[in-house]
Amino acid sequence: MFDRPAYKTLVLGVGNTLMGDEGVGVHVIERLLAGYVVPEEVQVLDGGVLGMDLLYYLEGIENLLLVDAVETHSEPGTIIRLENDEVPAFLSMKISPHQVGVPDMLAAAKFKDLYPKRLVLWGIQPEILDMGLELSPLIESKVDVLTGNLVDQLKAWGHAITS
Amino acid sequence: MTRIAIDPITRIEGHLRIEVQVDGGAVSDAWASATMFRGIELILKGRDPRDAWTITQRACGVCTTVHALGSVRAVEDALGITVPSNARILRNLIQATQYIQDHVVHFYHLHALDWVDVVSALDADAEATSKLAQSISDWPKSSTDYFQGVKDKLASYVNSGQLGPFGNAYWGHSAYKLPPEANLMAVAHYLEALDWQRDMIRAHAILGSKNPHLQTYLVGGMATPIDPTSQAALNADSIAFLQGLFRKAKEFVDKVYLPDVLAIAPFYLDWAAIGGGLGNYLSYGDFPQADGTPWLQSGFILNKDLSKVNSVDQEKIAEHVAHSWYQYDDEKKGKHPWEGETNPNFTGPKPPYKFLETDQKYSWMKAPRLADHAMEVGPLARMLVAYASGHTRVVEVVNSVLKALGAGPEALFSTLGRTAARCIETVVVAEQLEPWTNELIANIASGDIAIHEGSLWEPATWPAEAKGWGHTEAPRGSLGHWIHIQDQKTLNYQMVVPSTWNCSPRDAKGQIGPYESALIGTPIADEKMPLEVLRTIHSFDPCIACGVHLLDVDGNEINQVSVDTVENFNSPLLKVRGVR
Structure with missing residues (x-):
């Protein structure tokens, strides 16, 4: 009764919600949970600024879907999609301390044979990284788009997801 | 004379910069600088004090629960609330599991790599490693085949060119002294600790209703339902499951x-x-017992004098900014956290720069002082305060470890002492899991299922004005949250986190901080690979995550080192470093 349910896919939003747009990944996760019915084989998790602790949640999953603020040296609000080996390579260009944790987690996952078969990151260039619980209006206006991207990815992986 | 800057120095979270001056093969002076998560009051001001804990626990990914605990205790202190026994015990159990998980993870996944040469493990003989492991413990995973498997796996990992968590280190450095077999054994245990910590997270998920980010704290107690007859509550089944995890x-x-x-x-x-x-060592004390006294004692020690434990008066805590990038009206004086303010005043060199201007302001960390003394906090400070206060079990375990190493108590005042104290603390805290669980079971069996003291829950019952101090001992050291409540709202809120004490810069009097002081005298074999500096800094378990503001966007590599001769260190403009 206390075993972890057998999840196939983990949707992980990371970021520091105290630092404005830095927390966009967590806001997207909240929007996903509020607006959609996610099937039981999918775990949707607010990863906050955790690093290695998240290794536990990779156990048994095949697909990892990350959503995060990323530095792409592009216009604020620019959305990008990365997959598989592009993800850890990209995250080594870190914009915030929690991203120091996620690549470490992925490296340890590889060592422990917990590395997901498929890995997708949806990222967005932040606008304002300052103390505050709210997103900037620009990034706020993109939360639905990112949420839709996650939904499409989950469908592509064969999950039945409804609004 | 050579000046060395190491930036950033933490292996996981946070951003800490160390500059040392090396003279004749040893550190002659040192400066610690860090980015600071500043101005939590900007978010909390005007908000409901009962919500502060859910916000403060977001400051740090490594110590979420400790900020939750510090925060609810601050509000409880302000309002004069005593939490029910079940809540007190549950908080102790959550805190204890946090200590154990955090200390083990720190040792194996952060600090061990300062002592263990991972690449040397590839030269180990599996049979000799097995003999070594069996000579020190009856832990079952110790066969020749087992260590051969670990070695093969490590070899394939290294040969793939992806060192991952083992990257960015100084493999082959002359300061590594372990034989290959000890290195291989440690690598095996590094991997086992990754599995082990996943079990600890399950314990937190049960105790905290949710993990990550526990949902179970509440001003006045806990939200965890206790009901021996309900499957959805903390009951006999879930407690039995916890006991299994605790034994592991x-x-x-x-x-x-x-x-x-x-x-x-x-x-x-x-x-x-x-x-x-x-x-100088400070502990606020923690793990409140039934009689209200903390199981690990509160106190502070000055000048390594274990014959005298002084009592802590939180009103004598003040934060100074003479060498910090903030502005006070009078920077010769500190401010108590209730009067604390955050007026950033960055006067440092504009990037790119080579070295900080350390005779002026040089850190985003404030300099906290207790009765005008800089203080080291953390497991060593706690164990010394407990040892000097006569904590029976701490005295026994400290003495047995010292005996095994053939050393006296003076050996504790060191980098090795810090690392040993963390392990000693883990041993004594892990022993408490069973009696504290039994205390909870007995309390529930007696018919007490109270978990929350709600008589002061409604803001209408509060005084117009109240001030509180929430203190806890986080795994990394003394953590204080200070709240000033006015008209049912948060007027001011300040956190003084463990790394602020340890990473403190100099104060107005020029008094040096704990990291800085600890580095002086450290031998440096190779200025381009200052492994010895990392050993001492990592022995404090630096976590600047709750101290972090922004990092640079160009992806600093971990442990970047720049070295320069003294002639150049006044010309600050050479290379990008990430402090903003």
Whole structure:
């Protein structure tokens, strides 16, 4: 009764919600949970600024879907999609301390044979990284788009997801 | 004379910069600088004090629960609330599991790599490793085949060119002293600790209703339902499951962690005389017992004098900014956290720069002082305060570890002492899981299922004005949250986190901080690979995550080092470093 349910896919939003747009990944996760019915084989998790602790949640999953603020040296609000080996390579260009944790987690996952078969990151260039619980209006206006991207990815992986 | 800057220095979260001056093969002066998560009051001001904990626990990914605890205690202190026994015990159990998980993870996944040469493990003989492991512990994973498997796996990992968590280190450095077999054994336990910590997270998920980010704290107690007859509540089944996890936790500490520390330490006994530093140690005390006294005592020690434990008066805590990038009206004086303010005043060099202007302001950390003294906090400080206060079990375990290493108590005032104290603390805390669980079971069996004191829950019952101090001992050291409540709203809120104490810059009087002091005298074999500096800094378990503001966007590599001769260190403009 206390075993972890057998999840196939983990949707992980990371970021520091105290630092404005830095927390966009967590806001997207909240929007996903509020607006959609996610099937039981999918775990949707607010990863906050955790690093290695998240290794536990990779156990048994095949697909990892990350959503995060990323530095792409592009216009604020620019959305990008990365997959598989592009993800850890990209995250080594870190914009915030929690991203120091996620690549470490992925490296340890590889060592422990917990590395997901498929890995997708949806990222967005932040606008304002300052103390505050709210997103900037620009990034706020993109939360639905990112949420839709996650939904499409989950469908592509064969999950039945409804609004 | 050479000046060295190491930036950033933490292996996981946070951003810490160390500059040292090296003279004749040893550190002659040192400066610690860090980015600071500043101005939590900007978010909390005007909000409901009962919500502060859910916000403060977001400050740090490593110590979420400790900020939750500090925050609810601050509000409880302000309003004069005593939490029910079940809540007190549950908080202790959550805190204890946090200590055990955090200390083991720190040792194996952060600090061990300062002592263990991972690449050297590839030269180990699996049979000899098996003999070594069996000579120090009856831990079952110790066969020749087992260690051969770990070695093969490590080899394939290294040969793939992806060192991952083992990247960015100084493999082959002359300061690594362990034989290959000890290195291989430690790598095996590094991997086992990854599995073990996943079990600890399950314990937190049960105790905290949700993990990550526990949902179970509440001003006045806990939100965890206790109902012996409900499957959805904390009941006999879930407590029995917890007891199983707790036994596994303790077994790993007793049979792997402690034997490893005792096996590795003899190769590094010179480090029992290096890295001591200030000699002032502070603990707020924690794990409140039924009679209200803390199981680990509160107190502070000055100048390594274990014959005298002074009592802590939180009103004598003040934060100084003479060398910090903030502005006060009078920077010769500190401010108590209730009067604390955050007026950023960055006067440092504009990037790119080579070195900080350390005779002026040089850090985003404020300089906290207790009764005008800089203080080291953390497991060593707690164990010394408990030892000097006569904590029976701490005295026994400290003495047995010292005996095993053939050292006296003075060996504790060192880098090695800090690392040993963390292990000693883990041993004594892991022993408490069973009695504290039994205390909870007995309390529930007596018919007490109270978990929340709600008589002061409604803001209408509060005074117009109230001030509170929430203190806890986080795994990394003394953590204080200060709240000033006015008209049912938060008027001011300040956090003084463990790393602020340890990473403190100089104050108005020029008094040096704990990291800075500990580094002085540290031998440096190779200025381009200052492994010895990392050993001492990592022995404090730096976590600047709750101290972090922004990082640079260009992806600093971990442990970037720049070295320069003294002639150049006044010309600050050379290379990008990330402090903003």
